[in-house]
Amino acid sequence: MRESKLNGIFFLLALFFVWELASRSEWVNPLIVPPLSKIFVSFGSLVATGDIPLQILASMKRAAVGYFLAAAVFIPLGILMGLFERCYRALEVVIELLRPVPPPVVIPVALLFFGLEDEMKIFVIFFSCAWPILLNTLDGVRNIDRLLLNTARTFGLSHVKIIWQVVLPACSPQIMTGLRVSLPITLILVVISEMVGSTDGIGYFILDSQRRFKVAQMYAGMLALAVLGYALNLLFNLAHRALLPWHWGMLRKEQG
Amino acid sequence: MNGGKTFNWLGWLVLAILLSLWEYGARASPKLQFYIPPVSQILTALGQLFASGQVAGHLLSTLSRFLEGYVIAALLAVSLGILLGHFRFAYSLLETLIEFLRPMPSVAIIPVAVLTLGIGDAMIVAVTVYASLWPILVNTIDGVRNIEPTLIDTARTFGLRGWAILWRVILPGAAPYIVTGLRISLSIALILVTTAEMIAGSRGLGFFILDQERSFDSGNMYAGIIVVAALGYGLNRLFLALEGKALGWRRGMLARESV
Numbered sequence: 294m295r296e297s298k299l300n301g302i303f304f305l306l307a308l309f310f311v312w313e314l315a316s317r318s319e320w321v322n323p324l325i326v327p328p329l330s331k332i333f334v335s336f337g338s339l340v341a342t343g344d345i346p347l348q349i350l351a352s353m354k355r356a357a358v359g360y361f362l363a364a365a366v367f368i369p370l371g372i373l374m375g376l377f378e379r380c381y382r383a384l385e386v387v388i389e390l391l392r393p394v395p396p397p398v399v400i401p402v403a404l405l406f407f408g409l410e411d412e413m414k415i416f417v418i419f420f421s422c423a424w425p426i427l428l429n430t431l432d433g434v435r436n437i438d439r440l441l442l443n444t445a446r447t448f449g450l451s452h453v454k455i456i457w458q459v460v461l462p463a464c465s466p467q468i469m470t471g472l473r474v475s476l477p478i479t480l481i482l483v484v485i486s487e488m489v490g491s492t493d494g495i496g497y498f499i500l501d502s503q504r505r506f507k508v509a510q511m512y513a514g515m516l517a518l519a520v521l522g523y524a525l526n527l528l529f530n531l532a533h534r535a536l537l538p539w540h541w542g543m544l545r546k547e548q549g
Numbered sequence: 550m551n552g553g554k555t556f557n558w559l560g561w562l563v564l565a566i567l568l569s570l571w572e573y574g575a576r577a578s579p580k581l582q583f584y585i586p587p588v589s590q591i592l593t594a595l596g597q598l599f600a601s602g603q604v605a606g607h608l609l610s611t612l613s614r615f616l617e618g619y620v621i622a623a624l625l626a627v628s629l630g631i632l633l634g635h636f637r638f639a640y641s642l643l644e645t646l647i648e649f650l651r652p653m654p655s656v657a658i659i660p661v662a663v664l665t666l667g668i669g670d671a672m673i674v675a676v677t678v679y680a681s682l683w684p685i686l687v688n689t690i691d692g693v694r695n696i697e698p699t700l701i702d703t704a705r706t707f708g709l710r711g712w713a714i715l716w717r718v719i720l721p722g723a724a725p726y727i728v729t730g731l732r733i734s735l736s737i738a739l740i741l742v743t744t745a746e747m748i749a750g751s752r753g754l755g756f757f758i759l760d761q762e763r764s765f766d767s768g769n770m771y772a773g774i775i776v777v778a779a780l781g782y783g784l785n786r787l788f789l790a791l792e793g794k795a796l797g798w799r800r801g802m803l804a805r806e807s808v
Contacts, residue, residue, distance in 0.1 A: 300638070304646065393779075393781035395777060395781055398777050400747065402762075405767060500660050500748070515658075
């Protein structure tokens, strides 16, 4: 296991070396593919001057609002639809009609309503996280053992208590799945919407650097995005572990 | 999903109510009409776009870019995935690189593609290939790894070699995983094509929709969205039908197990 990890790191270093060499000796156009060292220097200075952190902060604010708004609306809706068949039937057709719309296509609609404001990105993220969160929650509620619900009823628990003490804990793993699937979607959509209509944010920063032909800066922005994606995943794992320690333990055990 | 295939009258009723509210709300308020024109107006716009042939060209470019990108990604990812799933050493070399590239949102590659390939079909196809590659690749690797070694040993015992094992044991064994990857990539490919068309395109449905928004023709914009949604829906149905044909044996097996 350790040895295979080492192989990968050596290969990556070799690749970096070839990149550096190819660019310095102009086998590839250094204007398009600058030496890697230049990209790292650019990344370092942009982080130090606070340019990249500021852009990321702007993006993350939008991403967080859209993401948590979607969670706050679609987890309860999924629970309602899972518990009450009539509620599911009522919304089924509308949902099935809206679901095939590819999320980036919503950007022009959001632009029309909100212009270049933050609300535009928030709406787009909200829309695109809706389906994974809603459908996973719905699935989770439907797969709850009916015996659990009936037992809770026999003991005379009120509707609110049943939802809070039985349904929510029982379907929390699926809710977590929906939230996990939505995480990269959020990141993708915040970048896209900033590329199409924004004056700041990391997506705008990358595209703008390309248009101004500041190529090293563009790659530095991409590097920042990769780090951000990695960090968000780590953060999500921490949250998962803190919120559902029993489920996290089960997953670990399965993976061996 | 819910067993009975009875007509969901309640769902359609809700839709009808929402649509009529939309229609009358938009008609009543001219201010609202700028943002959401009446449904009837959107449908008329849709009809006119098709009748004048205006949208057909955009639809065709989007569809051909999508198909090209998706098919290339599938071929590349499945072959690479089988290689990496089968040969541990190859995997150990590329593992770190894959882990490094995967968390980066794939759309970030668009500026690089514009820089190297300019604005045009090649750029959009390349971006689509890059983004659709990952789910198929990762799932194929998983699928090949989960094949029971006994199966391969048995095949060897019966004298199968090289290509025959690949073709008759590994590929069918990993097929369910590969199909999962292909399904995920289907929607990703459509997302990337439309996004790339919005950011740097002069044709295609993504370009068309954004262009209509910029010229404040919201009727045409919504009509374009309907066309994209229909395209996504149609591609998904086509995929499910092909999957049923290709993996029918497996569905029969699962059904028997669950009985």
